[in-house]
Amino acid sequence: MNHLNRHVRSAAAALSVAALGAGVLAAHPASAEPSPALRTAKAAATTDSTPSKVAAAWLADELTNGLMVTNGRPDFGLTIDTGMALSTVSGYDSTVSAINTVLQPRIAEYVGNGTDESYAGALAKTATFVRAADQSPLDYNGINLVARLEERTANVPADSAAEPQAAAIAGRIFDKSASGNFANVVGQSYAVRALTVAGSPEAGAARDFLLKQQCASGAFRLNFAKADNPAQACADGVAGSEADPDATALAVINLIESGDRTPAVSAALTKAGDWLVARQRGSGAIRSAGTGAQINTNSTAVGGYALGLLQLRDSARKAAVWVRKNQPVDKYRCRTALTKDIGAVAYRPDRVKQSTTTGIKAEARDEWRRATAQAVLGLQFAPASKDKFRIESVRKQARAGERPQFRVYGLAPAENACVMVNGDFSRIKGKPSGDKIVRKLQMPTGNQRRYAVVYTSDEDARTSILVRN
Incomplete structure (x- = not known):
């Protein structure tokens, strides 16, 4: 849909700024920050900043x-x-500003020249981003995006x-283009968000027309009726009024961010x-x-973000946990071809499996980018760990070849990690309950203290255990 320093594992953590990548243009820092609606929603929950932070870092790169x-x-x-995704993550003001610096002189390529081409959705989306970029x-x-949208x-x-x-x-948006x-x-x-x-003065009519697109079920449809159809409202069960979760989530997000409290x-x-x-x-x-x-x-991330802004915390949390499961973290002995892309979020679980041996292929990279741009939003409501992050050995010493137990505490739900000792390793994932994870690791040879x-x-x-042959 188009449609790392050690830190406290919570939403209050200060996040590092990621580099844009080679050749990025210098830009004056913007003063963009997460919206009041997002700050209010997150203040009512205990969240983990890590998944959105690493996703943002990958996306920026x-x-x-x-x-x-x-x-x-x-x-x-x-x-x-x-x-817009990066504007929701602390520490990315300069990145958002750099995007704005490059986008601004080329914006007519996206919104149209204003005469024979003028794209309403693009105008509205751009106006929304422009405010996020301060x-x-x-x-x-030189373009008045609001006037053109009107x-x-x-x-x-x-x-x-x-x-x-x-x-x-009345209030419905239309494109002007030879293409349709x-x-x-x-x-x-x-458009409702930008105009409001x-x-x-056209914000009210735009809002009223948007609300017509909500079916009795509560869902919004994706497409309008034909312009000459006297019935412009959604009607459950009628062709053309199929419920669309992405359209519904974005309608929620944009209505909330519009500030309209009618x-x-x-x-x-x-x-x-x-x-x-x-x-x-x-x-x-x-x-x-x-x-x-x-x-x-x-769909899960944008839906979860909408649920989070609505302060439906349990549902937002569940969505974020599922999205996080699709954010592979393969490091050190658990390395795969995805190690260099830590932070990226797969569109579906099967994409992770396909890419662990090949990496993200060039032809698949666009899909990962689109998935991650939405995931940054949904991951804002990822639950934090309930315990201090640590690993403990059940035994003080063991013999080479034995498999003593180690306990890992403080992984957030669905957080991926790698537990290892010289010679053996295991991939682990945070439990939904947040409880400890127990794994056995085989001790290497050599009379010395080993670190898990x-x-x-x-x-x-890390923790240590004394190993004897």
Whole structure:
């Protein structure tokens, strides 16, 4: 969908700034920071900063001169997704600013030239990113993104009774392009956010039209009805009104971030949250919609982020744990071909298995980037460990060849780690309960003190045991 210093393992941790990669342009630091809605939601939960931090570090390193590049061409949509994801992680202001510096002079390539081409969803999404980068959408490389978005938003007719069809589509966004109109509910939700935050007089109509796209079930559909259809509202069970979890989650996120607290919006958020909770599986995963629908980290992460902003903490936690399971951490003796890509999140579990021997192939890298951009959001609500991170030996000494037990404490739910001693190792994963993990390791030969070490993505702990031949 386009649609490491040792630290305290909590949301309050100070995070290191990742380098953008070779050739990135210097930029003045922005003052972007996580939104008030995110800060409020996270203040009510005990979260682990590690998975979002390492995902952000990997994602930032995938930028080429401040842009995401797909098939040799700049991918402006994915670049903006990346910038908005990084804006939710402390310590990435300069990275977001660098993206903005490179994106700004080329923005017409994404939003259109404003005459024969003008893309409403792109305008709205860009305006949202621009604010995250602490810039003004009213003058972005000479473009008033809000004014252009207003041009692409259908007006409310002066006499609704005389113009019923105009009234039916009031507030709806439209693209202007020789290629056709591709505006949809996701773009509409960004438009509501951008217009509301800007104080646009068209914000109310855009919001009302978005709320029409919510079905009685609580879900939002993805696509609008045809513009000449007098029935512009979602209707459960009718073709074209299929529930879409991604569209629902993004509608929730953008409505919350719009700051609109009207009763209609509050009611819509409650219904959408209930639907997302019902859609979520026991594992925490959320299944996508449409042809080839399947559980995946994109739908789960963006859905989990929406649930987190709604302060539905248990559901947000479950989603984050499932996403974290798809963030492989292979280090030291547990090394695989994915070791160099620590922090990346796979779209589905099978992608991890495929890549442990081959690494992330060039043709698959785009999918990992898109999955990780969404995962950064959902992982904001990953639960923290309930204990101090450490490893303890059950015995003080052992003979070479024996397999004494070691206990690992303080791994967060679904956190991947490697426990090892010279000659033997084991991959481990944090339990949902957060309880200790017990593993046996075979002692090497040699009369000396040996160290058993447990490595996570960003820290390690060790204990010693005396080995005798």
